[in-house]
Amino acid sequence: MRIRTSAIAALTAACAVLGVGLLAGGHAQGQQPEQDLSEKEIERYRAMISDPISNPGFLNVDRGEQLWSLKRGAKNVSLETCDLGVGPGKLEGAYAKLPRYFADAGKVLDLEQRLLFCMTTLQELDTKDVIARRFSGPGRVSDMEDLVGFIANKSSGMKIEPQVSHPKEQEMLAVGEAMFYRRSAVMDFSCATCHAAEGKRIRLQGLPDFSKPGKAAQETMGSWPTYRVSQSQMRTMQHRLWDCYRQMRMPAPDYASDGLTALTVFMMKQAQGGEITVPSIKR
Amino acid sequence: MNRITTCILAASAFVFIAPALAQSPAPKVDPAVVEAFVAATWKSTTGDWRARVDQDETQKACTASNNEPTGPLFDQIRDRETAAVIFPADGKVLGDWKKGAQVAQRGTGGQFTDQANTYRGGNCYACHQMSKAEVSYGTLGPSLNGYGKLHRFDAAEARKTYAKIYNSMSVMPCSQMPRFGHSKFLSEEQIKDVVAYLYDPESPVNK
Numbered sequence: 001m002r003i004r005t006s007a008i009a010a011l012t013a014a015c016a017v018l019g020v021g022l023l024a025g026g027h028a029q030g031q032q033p034e035q036d037l038s039e040k041e042i043e044r045y046r047a048m049i050s051d052p053i054s055n056p057g058f059l060n061v062d063r064g065e066q067l068w069s070l071k072r073g074a075k076n077v078s079l080e081t082c083d084l085g086v087g088p089g090k091l092e093g094a095y096a097k098l099p100r101y102f103a104d105a106g107k108v109l110d111l112e113q114r115l116l117f118c119m120t121t122l123q124e125l126d127t128k129d130v131i132a133r134r135f136s137g138p139g140r141v142s143d144m145e146d147l148v149g150f151i152a153n154k155s156s157g158m159k160i161e162p163q164v165s166h167p168k169e170q171e172m173l174a175v176g177e178a179m180f181y182r183r184s185a186v187m188d189f190s191c192a193t194c195h196a197a198e199g200k201r202i203r204l205q206g207l208p209d210f211s212k213p214g215k216a217a218q219e220t221m222g223s224w225p226t227y228r229v230s231q232s233q234m235r236t237m238q239h240r241l242w243d244c245y246r247q248m249r250m251p252a253p254d255y256a257s258d259g260l261t262a263l264t265v266f267m268m269k270q271a272q273g274g275e276i277t278v279p280s281i282k283r
Numbered sequence: 284m285n286r287i288t289t290c291i292l293a294a295s296a297f298v299f300i301a302p303a304l305a306q307s308p309a310p311k312v313d314p315a316v317v318e319a320f321v322a323a324t325w326k327s328t329t330g331d332w333r334a335r336v337d338q339d340e341t342q343k344a345c346t347a348s349n350n351e352p353t354g355p356l357f358d359q360i361r362d363r364e365t366a367a368v369i370f371p372a373d374g375k376v377l378g379d380w381k382k383g384a385q386v387a388q389r390g391t392g393g394q395f396t397d398q399a400n401t402y403r404g405g406n407c408y409a410c411h412q413m414s415k416a417e418v419s420y421g422t423l424g425p426s427l428n429g430y431g432k433l434h435r436f437d438a439a440e441a442r443k444t445y446a447k448i449y450n451s452m453s454v455m456p457c458s459q460m461p462r463f464g465h466s467k468f469l470s471e472e473q474i475k476d477v478v479a480y481l482y483d484p485e486s487p488v489n490k
Contacts, residue, residue, distance in 0.1 A: 183345055186467075193459050254325065
């Protein structure tokens, strides 16, 4: 209840702050462009909602912990022996090194693909229902968002370590980069249309530059999964990319498809060395 | 017209149509492999949506050249896109600037979560400053504040602007701006309204 109340308080405050930002922007005419003032107010709003005590994303982390040890599937076993790349059942630092190549699967997998793989092979769980609930909504919890929140949190405070030594990982990196620059659909957009220049905004929203390694990519990739205040849900990178393609007027990409993993490999490479602090909380 | 104005006009024309500054290194992977990944990523996509996944000739050329086509390729894209521009039958490119303000503001439509009849906006403010009164504007494109005034409310210039909005690549191959008319994302009437929003002396863009 306290969490709910503080979330509402944060939203109310955010509206007030944005209102002030707009007003302030309207009056700023001289040397300091209104852009700077708006940016400052948005930064203040971000700081206000970045309070771990009131971040509802930690509820997902708790649920994810229970799901990790929940026995289910035809084999009635938990996920606790699932190897996320750093050893069976080992969670610490696993997320910092994903996506990566898995010999048993014969391909590069991100965390969500790997979890589906373990559910299918270890638990012999029919993942149809899990996939149907891949994105949470009103009255619909997502096992995947909960599990990713729990597992990613075990890499909090660690640095992003992209895995790009295996030939398959190198291929994914190259494919991801190519997809990042690939223009298509009714708007002729690629990811690079919005995310390949420094300090650009769409409306008032700052756009991280993924065309080169560095701070913007590090801060972005180090803060997913995140609790999105505007959606009242925990979201993973799978959802973020789905949402990007929506805005690009592309069709919905298939959940846990290899192209999204390739893009994630490319973005993690650009974010190398960034600190992971998750789940974060965003607009 | 004094020399400074000429200079500003020339500069603004250049900025408006400047192509993306490409930073992508040379491709290290067979394009056929990339396309196989793309096909797998949109495997469930069917019907009319399928066409959005596949690239047309211009999108292919822009992707392959990192948005910096040179020599014959540059001319080839410009000529193809110029030939595809359809002007209003009566030659009138100026619509209603008040309706154009709506087209410029609204960013809905055409998304996979939208209905087929959802209003399609031009979302100009996502990337451009236009009216000084609107402070929520993006910076991916240049400011268009005072655009009509800067172009002396000239009828020939307005016609060029119609062509730019209808098909940005007819002016600058591989421009980052969508080809709003060419893709049929906006209607002829909507584009005319946006041209009026840019060119009408009463429009807040020119205040």
